[in-house]
Each structure stands twice: as structure tokens, then as C-alpha cells.
Amino acid sequence: MAETHILQDLQHQAAIASKVYVQRDYNSGTICKFQTKFPSELESRVDKQQFEETMQTLNNLYAEAEKIGGKSYLEGCLACMTAYTIFLCMETHYEKVLKKIARFIKEQNEKIYAPLGLLLTDPIERGPRVVEITIFEDRSIGFGR
Amino acid sequence: MHLGLDEPVRECQYNQICTRNSSPMETLSHKKKRTPRRKWQIFPGRNRFYCNGRVMMARQTGVFYLTLVLIMVTSGLFFAFDCPFLASNLTPAIPVIGGVLFLFVLGMLLRASFSDPGVLPRATPDEAADLERQMDAANGSSGPGYRPPPRIREVVINGQTVKLKYCFTCKIFRPPRASHCSLCDNCVERFDHHCPWVGNCVGKRNYRFFYLFILSLSFLTIFIFAFVITHVILRSNRSGFLNALKDSPARYPLTGREVVVCFFSVWSIVGLSGFHTYLISSNQTTNEDIKGSWSTKRAKNNYNPYSYGNVLTNCCAALCGPLHPSLIDRRGFIQPDTPQPLSHSNGSGLYPSTQNHTHMCDQEHCIQSTKFVLQAAATPLLHSDPVMMGRAGPPPSGKTSLGGPCSSLAPSQPSLPSSMPGLGCAGDMLTLRDPDAHCHHHHFVSPEEMPSPLGPSSLVLPFAAHGGHLNPAQLYDPASQDSLHEDSVRGLVKLSSV
Numbered sequence: 001m002a003e004t005h006i007l008q009d010l011q012h013q014a015a016i017a018s019k020v021y022v023q024r025d026y027n028s029g030t031i032c033k034f035q036t037k038f039p040s041e042l043e044s045r046v047d048k049q050q051f052e053e054t055m056q057t058l059n060n061l062y063a064e065a066e067k068i069g070g071k072s073y074l075e076g077c078l079a080c081m082t083a084y085t086i087f088l089c090m091e092t093h094y095e096k097v098l099k100k101i102a103r104f105i106k107e108q109n110e111k112i113y114a115p116l117g118l119l120l121t122d123p124i125e126r127g128p129r130v131v132e133i134t135i136f137e138d139r140s141i142g143f144g145r
Numbered sequence: 146m147h148l149g150l151d152e153p154v155r156e157c158q159y160n161q162i163c164t165r166n167s168s169p170m171e172t173l174s175h176k177k178k179r180t181p182r183r184k185w186q187i188f189p190g191r192n193r194f195y196c197n198g199r200v201m202m203a204r205q206t207g208v209f210y211l212t213l214v215l216i217m218v219t220s221g222l223f224f225a226f227d228c229p230f231l232a233s234n235l236t237p238a239i240p241v242i243g244g245v246l247f248l249f250v251l252g253m254l255l256r257a258s259f260s261d262p263g264v265l266p267r268a269t270p271d272e273a274a275d276l277e278r279q280m281d282a283a284n285g286s287s288g289p290g291y292r293p294p295p296r297i298r299e300v301v302i303n304g305q306t307v308k309l310k311y312c313f314t315c316k317i318f319r320p321p322r323a324s325h326c327s328l329c330d331n332c333v334e335r336f337d338h339h340c341p342w343v344g345n346c347v348g349k350r351n352y353r354f355f356y357l358f359i360l361s362l363s364f365l366t367i368f369i370f371a372f373v374i375t376h377v378i379l380r381s382n383r384s385g386f387l388n389a390l391k392d393s394p395a396r397y398p399l400t401g402r403e404v405v406v407c408f409f410s411v412w413s414i415v416g417l418s419g420f421h422t423y424l425i426s427s428n429q430t431t432n433e434d435i436k437g438s439w440s441t442k443r444a445k446n447n448y449n450p451y452s453y454g455n456v457l458t459n460c461c462a463a464l465c466g467p468l469h470p471s472l473i474d475r476r477g478f479i480q481p482d483t484p485q486p487l488s489h490s491n492g493s494g495l496y497p498s499t500q501n502h503t504h505m506c507d508q509e510h511c512i513q514s515t516k517f518v519l520q521a522a523a524t525p526l527l528h529s530d531p532v533m534m535g536r537a538g539p540p541p542s543g544k545t546s547l548g549g550p551c552s553s554l555a556p557s558q559p560s561l562p563s564s565m566p567g568l569g570c571a572g573d574m575l576t577l578r579d580p581d582a583h584c585h586h587h588h589f590v591s592p593e594e595m596p597s598p599l600g601p602s603s604l605v606l607p608f609a610a611h612g613g614h615l616n617p618a619q620l621y622d623p624a625s626q627d628s629l630h631e632d633s634v635r636g637l638v639k640l641s642s643v
Binding site for chain 1: 248354467
């Protein structure tokens with residue numbers, strides 16, 4: 001995925017201290033949902049409330065992508081009738097929401113996490129099995145608290 | 146036999162150790178180094194890719210071509226010999242409907258065969274290391290001779306406890322309903338079965354295409370069968386039955402054969418469609434049904450936690466639900482700095498994370514011997530698990546006689562699926578017990594059962610026992626996509642470099 005120039009600067013200037021993985025939460029079934037439990041490694045870096053809010057919004061976005069309702073049925077039926085050739089011209093609803101998620105992650109990184117020396121990786125690049133959070137070393141550049 | 150347009154090129158990229166003389170490969174690798182490579186070229190599973198990564202199939206595609214040939218030949222004969230008569234004597238709508246059905250069948254078959262079934266990408270080295278750490282912490286210290294418990298996570302879904310197993314090949318905890326297909330060497334989401342007729346696994350992303358394929362194929366075979374019979378009847382009304390049959394071989398030489406093929410197909414395909422309709426309406430996979438995961442025979446209050454409660458919602462969710470995108474991004478370009486997924490390595494960073502050069506020259510003989518030795522060494526460590534169900538499944542279109550093709554499907558579990566009463570192939574599935582009757586990829590265990598941290602030391606012993614005539618360089622050189630082989634090879638090279 002394309003990284004912003006801020007994030008690229010991060011990678012050039014700072015070394016990766018460690019990576020934290022937030023696993024999937026399967027309690028609601030096979031839908032894509034991540035655990036909102038705050039990882040202990042991030043305690044010194046980011047506000048718990050902020051992190052949980054990010055994860056909750058992410059979960060809501062994925063729920064929107066996987067929602068089964070009138071709109072998805074319509075899309076499914078239309079696709080079936082056109083023998084699925086309609087997807088040569090248009091994106092599926094899921095893909096549209098995935099783009100929205102990518103934008104959200106980028107925005108969160110730019111506004112909140114990069115200044116704190118953290119980087120969220122879009123889960124779709126990892127399966128989506130995990131949300132990978134890269135913790136960069138605290139250098140004398142002024143990252144971290 | 147395969148389309149072979151852009152078959153992934155296996156290259157000898159570890160040139161410094163490769164003692165085998167493979168100059169044509171080397172020149173190719175030099176050329177390849179200049180052009181950016183796509184992710185399908187380093188895909189760790191046992192799949193074939195065509196059309197520069199657009200088409201993805203299993204390794205064994207012979208039966209798929211058989212399916213294609215059977216459908217085309219039977220339909221072709223119908224259109225050539227029966228349709229002219231029927232169109233002129235009954236209605237021209239018959240060939241039109243037949244044509245539409247035929248095109249739909251082909252479209253769904255190709256879609257089911259060529260698309261990604263829902264393969265889960267393997268864990269990156271960092272992710273795998275993190276999981277290992279967590280599991281070690283959870284298990285605690287183990288004394289000598291203590292075998293660590295199987296790696297399982299329990300999760301409660303809608304009130305039912307579901308066990309998530311750790312996949313040793315992909316280094317992930319499999320999501321619920323996912324299973325590892327040992328034929329394709331991939332974990333597939335919502336794994337239904339591996340279908341040799343379709344030449345691919347049937348999973349989350351292509352289940353609806355598979356279902357529509359068998360459903361429309363049922364209609365097509367019934368349609369052809371009915372109208373071929375009608376043709377013979379109409380002809381016999383005019384000129385007598387015997388004359389009609391006599392005319393048949395002379396003027397329409399294959400009508401009789403068509404009838405026979407269609408007769409057998411109707412029973413098996415219609416039966417299979419019925420079975421899958423039942424599965425869809427109860428929101429189960431073939432895998433779950435055969436294992437009896439949600440059967441009340443297992444436990445009194447056992448129920449399917451994924452079912453929406455009513456048949457209509459289950460059907461709509463399966464067929465008209467959102468179409469998930471492919472997770473493996475096969476046509477993306479490989480970024481040099483991004484971590485590549487592991488292909489069954491120890492996960493402790495033996496090699497640089499750019500796994501671009503994991504595809505080696507193919508030497509089946511050496512691969513098989515290495516695999517055999519490793520599995521022999523690892524057998525006592527394994528626990529039995531009916532994981533091999535992943536590769537079995539009822540055949541969708543039995544256009545030929547049921548005996549031959551069905552022998553290629555070997556469920557490892559003796560219990561019959563309770564819900565397949567009329568399925569033609571069920572009888573054959575009962576008689577098949579020997580998993581080794583299947584293709585040569587199957588030995589007595591499936592690769593994922595190999596506990597991954599075997600360590601280099603345990604790898605040395607089997608090779609020493611093997612007489613020492615397999616030197617590391619020779620082994621290293623012919624590795625293919627076989628993940629087990631790569632693991633052994635990496636271990637050996639590490640040893641040799643120490």
C-alpha cells in the first residue's frame with residue numbers, strides 16, 4: 001500500500017523497536033472484527049481511549065462491508081443475472097468499503113499515530129488476520145512522550 | 146496439457162550453492178532480475194497460475210479438462226444432431242434455451258475453477274514469531290520428554306465452543322470454518338472441499354459459482370436427456386422404434402452414447418445439487434457435514450452457530466452475500482522492503498525476509514525422498530487429525546462411470562455423511578480407504594501436521610540415516626514450491642554455513 005511521506009520519513013529515520021499484533025475477535029462468528037483490548041506494549045505510547053476508538057471504528061467499517069441486507073442481495077442477484085460480468089465495470093460493495101478503510105487508516109496514522117512513533121498497517125495486507133502496529137524507537141527526533 | 150501461457154518459471158537463484166548445471170535457467174533468471182516480479186511468482190502454495198496471475202488453479206488439472214471435454218462434447222452432439230430435428234419439429238426455442246444454459250454452465254465452471262477460493266495468506270515472519278512467543282508463554286516450561294499440548298485456541302461463537310487450530314504450514318491460527326487443503330497446500334476460508342472436477346478448492350469466494358455450476362449443469366443434463374429421448378420417440382413414431390434406433394447409429398451415431406452419459410450424469414449431478422442445496426440451507430460446509438461437527442450425535446446441545454436460523458436467509462447469505470476480494474493479491478508487484486510470507490520455515494529468521502528466491506528448480510525425485518525421510522522422522526510427534534478431509538469431496542459432475550474418477554477422492558474418515566442418501570458416488574466413497582491411492586502429494590500425513598520448529602539438528606539425523614548420499618547442495622538445488630522440502634533445505638544450508 002502507498003505510504004505517506006511522513007511515514008516514509010519515519011521508516012528512514014527511526015528503527016523498528018517492535019511490532020504488536022492485535023488479533024481477530026471471532027466471538028461474533030466469521031465476520032471480520034478485531035479485539036479492542038488495549039495491548040500492554042502501547043501503554044507508554046498512546047492513550048487507551050484513543051486506541052479503542054480507532055479499533056471500534058475499524059470494526060464498524062468492516063461490519064458495514066460484510067453487512068447482509070437488501071443492498072447486498074440486490075448486488076448479488078444483479079451479478080448472478082449478468083453472470084458476474086458486471087464486476088468488470090463496477091466495484092463490489094466490499095471493495096468500496098475496503099478503500100474507505102484504507103483511507104481511514106492512513107488518516108489515523110497521519111494525525112495520531114505517526115507523531116507518537118507508531119504505524120498501523122492496514123489489516124487487509126495481513127490476511128486480514130491482524131492489525132500490525134509497528135513501534136518505532138524513541139530517537140532524539142522527538143517522537144514519543 | 147495445461148494452458149501454459151505464463152506458467153511460473155522456477156529459477157535457480159541460489160547460484161552460489163547450486164551445483165546442478167542449469168544454464169538455460171540461469172540466463173532466464175538474469176532476465177527476470179531486471180523485470181519486476183509479481184506476487185504469484187513467489188506464491189508459497191501448490192497452485193498453478195496462468196495469464197500472468199489472473200487465473201489460479203490447483204496443481205492437478207487433468208480432471209478439469211475431462212469435465213470440460215465431457216460437457217462440450219455432449220452439448221456439441223446435442224446441438225449438432227438433435228437440435229435441428231427438434232427445432233424444425235417442435236420449437237426453435239429448444240436450441241436457444243439449451244445454448245443459454247450451456248453458456249451459463251461454462252461460465253460458472255470457469256469462474257469456479259479460475260478464481261481464488263479464499264486462500265489465506267501465510268503469516269509474515271514477524272507475525273509467526275509473535276504467535277510462537279505467545280504460545281510458548283501460554284504453555285509454560287516443559288520438562289524433558291514432555292510433549293507440548295496441541296496448539297488450539299478456543300472461542301465461543303453464538304454459544305458454541307469452537308476450536309481454532311494452529312496451522313503449522315501457514316503459521317496462523319485458522320479462522321473458524323477455514324481448513325488447510327493439503328493438495329493445494331493453502332489454508333482456505335470457509336473450506337468446503339477440494340474438487341478435482343473443477344480443478345480447484347471450493348471455498349468462501351467460489352462456493353456460489355460452484356453451486357450455480359452444478360445446479361445449472363443438472364438442468365442442462367436433464368434438458369439434454371429429456372430432449373434426446375423426445376427426439377428418439379418422435380422419430381420412432383414416424384418410422385418405428387427399431388428403425389429409429391437403426392437410423393440412429395447410421396445417421397446420428399452417438400445418440401445412444403449421449404443417452405448413457407446423460408443418464409448417469411443426471412443421477413450423480415442432481416444428487417450432488419440436492420446435497421449442496423441442503424448444505425446451503427443449513428449453512429454448513431461439506432467439510433463440517435462429513436465430520437459431523439454440528440450433528441446432535443456428538444453432543445446433545447450441539448447446533449450450528451453460523452446458521453441464521455431460517456432457510457431463506459441461509460440461502461441468500463450463501464448465494465447473494467457480499468463477494469469478498471482475494472486476499473493474496475497475486476498480480477501485485479513484489480516490494481523489496483515488505484515482509485514476504487513464510488513458506489514453512491522455522492520462523493526464526495534463518496533467511497532474509499525477502500523470500501523472493503524460494504522457487505527453485507524442480508526435481509520431483511529428490512523432493513519425494515526428502516519428504517519421505519522427514520515424515521518418517523516426524524511421525525512419532527504427530528497426533529492424528531482428520532485433516533485430510535480437506536481434500537476429499539463428492540464429485541460435482543460424474544459424466545463418466547462412477548468407478549474411475551471417484552477413486553481419486555479418498556476421505557480419511559470412515560463415517561458416511563448422513564445427508565447424502567441418493568448420491569451416486571457415495572457407494573464408491575465408502576469403499577475408498579487408502580489415502581495413498583490419491584496423487585503422489587499424499588503420504589500418510591499432511592504437511593501441516595509437521596510441527597514447525599523441528600530445528601536443524603533433527604533434520605540432520607534423517608539425512609545421515611539416509612546414507613549421506615543426499616548432500617545439502619543437491620537437495621537445496623531442486624526445491625520446488627514444496628514447503629516441507631524448503632524447510633529441510635533451509636535447515637541444512639544453515640548447518641552447512643555454520
